[in-house]
Amino acid sequence: MTLFLRQSWAIAAKDLRMELRNREVISSVGAFALIVMMLFSFAFDPSSNPEARSMSGGLLWIVYPFAGILILNRSFGRESANGCLIGLTAAPAGGGAVFLGKTIASFVLLFTLEVASLLVFKVFYNVSWTGSSATLIAVLLLGGWALASTGSMFGAVTANNRLRELMMPVLVLPMVLPALIACVQLTTLILAGEPIGESFIWMRLLVVYNVIFTLLGATLTDFVLSS
Amino acid sequence: MTDSAIRVENVTKFFGDFPAVRSVSFDLPRGAVLALLGRNGAGKTTMLDMLAGISSPSTGSIEIGGALNDVDRRRKVGILGHGQWLYDDLTATENLEFFARLYDVAGAAEKIQGWLxxxxxxxxxxxxxxxxxxxxxxxxxxxRAFLHNPEILLLDEPWTALDDRAVEFLSGKIRQAQERGCTVVVCSHQLREALEVATQVAVLERGRLALFSPNDAELRAAPETLYQRIS
Incomplete structure (x- = not known):
């Protein structure tokens, strides 16, 4: 493993270890996701209203980005105590490794949330994805990475800003919108049991989005942290 | 290959329109201990941040052990800054392991146990x-600052809030580092402690280098006369 990847993994492992120790993000986003899905299930009553299934992808992808913002805010927020961000900047890791490490840690937490809330969603909405599990997991992975990489990029930009927690959703959500639209389209088809067919173009969009924003994030974070 | 551990050439740093450091130049030989002194707001921490590669000069250049590139410079430098840069939720061992991985320290586990x-x-x-x-x-x-055996040590107010035992521990580590050829820059308001270990003295005044000279026995005996030398 190259030094760059070892440094990135060290940063990700440190963030995950801290989260496992105090569980401050997992518990709050878990509660948020559960409450929103419960409220939606009362509002749309999916057991008696089959139309609700056509909205299921949209409902899930309302929960993920807002829960994701909570995770992403905390990612660089961890570095604000004791001037730890300066410690990271002073180390020979480079902004690219910091970006990748932060993205990996946020992605692991986001993906855990996605899988856990999908299981709860299955119970509330009586949906099934048998036969499309691999495609659904691919959508969750690509959508999770899109949120984590875009959020980490703006996390670095706003790291020293007093209004960081307010600015994150304002900056991240419009930027990640193309990826979210792709995720909604694909998830809705999968949960409705329909073939992906021509909508596979949304999957390609997700891949291209992730490649662009991962490269952009690594470059921009390096510039932001060094200036 | 240069003999200077640190070469600063005509460095200026602006924050907006405000020049925090103005046209500072000096050469520090390997193994020297520089006491970088000055009143509050003189530009000491800004200078130290630039030496560490945390921020870049607006104009001028800084060479650390022959390295001009920020990442190469950071590898050669150990820094003890205003903040302690430690994660409250991790143990001392976990904190040191994390920084050892960032600096790619070989045999980190034994070194960490030794330091603790x-x-x-x-x-x-x-x-x-x-x-x-x-x-x-x-x-x-x-x-954390000493763990990767840096060629250059940058210490910002290192004795602040330390008890006698910790002051002795730190001063001993600085002396050991100097004996193995490490170059040290110490920023401090505690003149007596700083001048006790220093071989060179520099004073910054409103961002300008007002004094750069070898330390002497007279100054060690009467540190309070330092600012009289400038005026």
Missing amino acids: KDAGLARFHHATVGEFSRGMRQRVAVA
Whole structure:
């Protein structure tokens, strides 16, 4: 493993270890996701209203980005105590490794949330994805990475800003919108049991989005942290 | 290959329109200990941040052990800054392991155990740093700065809030580093401690280098005369 990847993994492992120790993000986003899905299930009553299934992808992808913002805010927020961000900047890791490490840690937490809330969603909405599990997991992975990489990029930009927690959703959500639209389209088809067919173009969009924003994030974070 | 450990050439740093450091130049030979002194707001911390590669000069150049590139410079430097840069939710061992990975330190586990023993913190290895006193945290921060055997040590107010034992621990580590050829820059308001270890003295005044000279016995005996030399 190259030094760059070892440094990135060290940063990700440190963030995950801290989260496992105090569980401050997992518990709050878990509660948020559960409450929103419960409220939606009362509002749309999916057991008696089959139309609700056509909205299921949209409902899930309302929960993920807002829960994701909570995770992403905390990612660089961890570095604000004791001037730890300066410690990271002073180390020979480079902004690219910091970006990748932060993205990996946020992605692991986001993906855990996605899988856990999908299981709860299955119970509330009586949906099934048998036969499309691999495609659904691919959508969750690509959508999770899109949120984590875009959020980490703006996390670095706003790291020293007093209004960081307010600015994150304002900056991240419009930027990640193309990826979210792709995720909604694909998830809705999968949960409705329909073939992906021509909508596979949304999957390609997700891949291209992730490649662009991962490269952009690594470059921009390096510039932001060094200036 | 240059003989200078640190070469600063005509460095200026602006924050907006405000020049925090103005046209500073100096050469520091390998193995020297520089006491970088000055009143509050003189530009000491800004200068130290630029030496560490944390921020870049607006104009001028800084060479650390022959390296001009920021990442190469950071590899050669150990820094003890205003903040301790430790994670409260991790233990002292976990904090040091994390920084050892960032600096790619070989044989990190043994070195960390040795440092914790030296710092008198071996029996607290299960406690998180958040539970430590200020002095204990500063000792962990000292270990973090020295862990990768840096060629250059940059210490910003290192004796602040330390008890006698911790001051002795830190001063001993600075002397050991100097003996193995390490170059040290110490920013401090504590003139007596700084001049005791320094071989060179520099004073910054409103961002300008007002004095750069070898330390002498007269100054060590009467540190309060330092600012009279400038005026």
